[in-house]
Amino acid sequence: MIGNFPYVAVVIFIGLGIYTLMFKKNLIKIAIGVVLIENGVNLFLITLGYRKGAIAPIYTQAPSGQAMVLPTPQALTLTSIVIGIATTALILSVAMMIYKHYGTLDTDQVRRLRG
Amino acid sequence: MLGLLETGSGFWSAIIWIVVVLVIGSIVIYIRNKGEDSYKKNTEQDKPFISGNPEKSKEESHLGASHIYWGFTEALKGYYNPLVKMHTGNINDYSGWIIVITVIILIMVGVSG
């Protein structure tokens, strides 16, 4: 039961992110919503590789017979975090440009393109 | 033959089509060149007729894009008004649609087995 706890956290993270994206009206908060979903997915990936009582997957220092956590999900998560930083930085800088021209960050105002 | 595309219930060949168009077109041009007897040059027949209204200058007579298909959009108002309203341009709605469709498809795929 306690082993499933990270998955519950994943669902909460993604659910909060989706809620933020759908109902929060501030562009910065929308950026935070994207980051929340991203953290949920990263947590999901890293949990997949977890084995109970296992050690870090470093072959040279491992005692023989000891279980190791899976290294691949960690590599995936690391890549995903790096990409996430690029995404977040881009979203925030574009939000900055929007603020410069529109003078507001309210999603109800930032909709000159419609119809 | 080159250019023959099988469509399952027939075929399509652009080359044949062009040949046919050229043949028909040359017949049409031939008939057109025979001329119309009742036409006289430099009479009122040459002038445009706008239901008795005076003719506008050329620069003013251009029809803007908004006026084209006015009747079409006016007749389909009941369809267009909700549709245009749906395109709010609000980012919350954009992500909302994605989530809603994802949920619908998850249910459809899950139920269908």
Next chain:
Amino acid sequence: MNLSNHIPILIVAIPLLAAFLVPLIGRINKKATGTLTTLALSVSLILTITLAVKILTVGPQAYVFGATSPSLTLPSGLKFPIRIMFQIDAMGIFMGLITAVVSFVGAVYSLVFMKQHSGLDKYYSLLLLLTVGMFGMEFTGDMFNFFVFLEIASIASVALISFRGIDLGEPAEAGFKYMVVSSISALMVLFAVGIFYGQYDILNFAAIASVIKYSQLDKIALGLLIPVLAMKAGAVPMHMWTPDAYSEAPAPITMMLVATSQASLYALFRVVFSLYNISLNALTVGWIIIIFGLLSMFIGVTMAIIQKDIKRLMAYHAVSQTGYMFLGVGVGLAVLANPVALNQYGITAMEGGIFHIMNHAMYKGLLFLTAGALFFRTGTKNLDKMGGLAHSMKYTTIFFIIGAAAIAGLPPFNGFASKLLIYESVYKFNPLLSIIAMVVSILTLASFVKVFHSAFLGPKLPQFKEVKEVPRSMVFAMAVLSCIIIFFGLFPDLIVKNLVHPAVMSLIEQLQYTGTVLGGM
């Protein structure tokens, strides 16, 4: 070392290297950046054509990174592949050819079109990265690698969409919207990758395809992948970002964005056909895709008719045309489990849908370029303010007529050939679908008649007295696409037989796809 074995990686590596060289070169000589970009993309184009010839004569190719030999997919007797690899079959190279042509033409067009903008080194750098992202999405044989290339393409395209955001608000707004929706889609893809990895401990497309069980978790992964990839392709009702992004990006970038969304469409077909194939409930998923197609076709074209902004109008047409691809391929998928119907009309429907991808990239690219040419000379995208431009922009007018006739499906242009294939095969599946497709085609013609009338016809307007034809390199870029359109229109059978049919078969036959990596299993 035989260099011809390394063509798959060179196609991606050359633009990638150039992308990081361009800012350096820009420090020394501003003008050399565009030339370098064009050069890199032309090398990529030539290599793609070489690879296409090889794949269509020899068979699918796998390229393994970091192995002693690039074709060593299963090192030291392992049962499953552990290394990242490119796996390119007829369908992948079909999309690769589109990307190569479109990005090359886009770079040539940008040379003059973007001249008066500052920060051109960054522009070209991003353009090259966008090309890399597209090639990667189409060539990769690894799920996580696909996610990475998807993100590269999204980030590069967002930066390019909001490229004019320094001076204007709207491009920034469009970029923001596109970034948010594409981040959601990329994260859902990553979640699906996690589900696959958790079940099968592998990330390779072919290896997952060979063991996939269609368990409850696989269904969830499928239910996540279909909508987000369809969204990236611009399917209604998740299409709202398309008109925003397409209308605010610079014209050559819009053309490349069309190709990017088609790369996502390709990924959707890859997932449904190569990954799941007959293990999924083909009828349900097929109808989901058909309904996406119907909605996209109809709502796209009706929204296009009422638009006043020329690029927004064309963007709605892009949504509408994507519907044809969904329709054709969806019908093929719906009858996948039924070999009789598949042979009778399913394969033809898919040929129509896949052929339409290439046709659409060419004529929609051409139309966006003509819209860019009008913007370049008149400085407006508003159709109400245009008029009489055929007097002064003769070449652009001719190119527009070619593009508009092709998109409306008028013979003898290429749009007609692919639409005919779709009509006649879909009619046997369900006549109503075929009739809706024809109505949409008529409405398409109607709305392009509107554009043609209001932009090109009419008297010469006083404010456009000084307007001239666009410079030669832009005319060249549009002429290349026009020639491709006319060639495809005159000899559709050559393309369908040699390019499209192998692509369709490589989608349908799952064993051929997995066999490239796992050997004859």
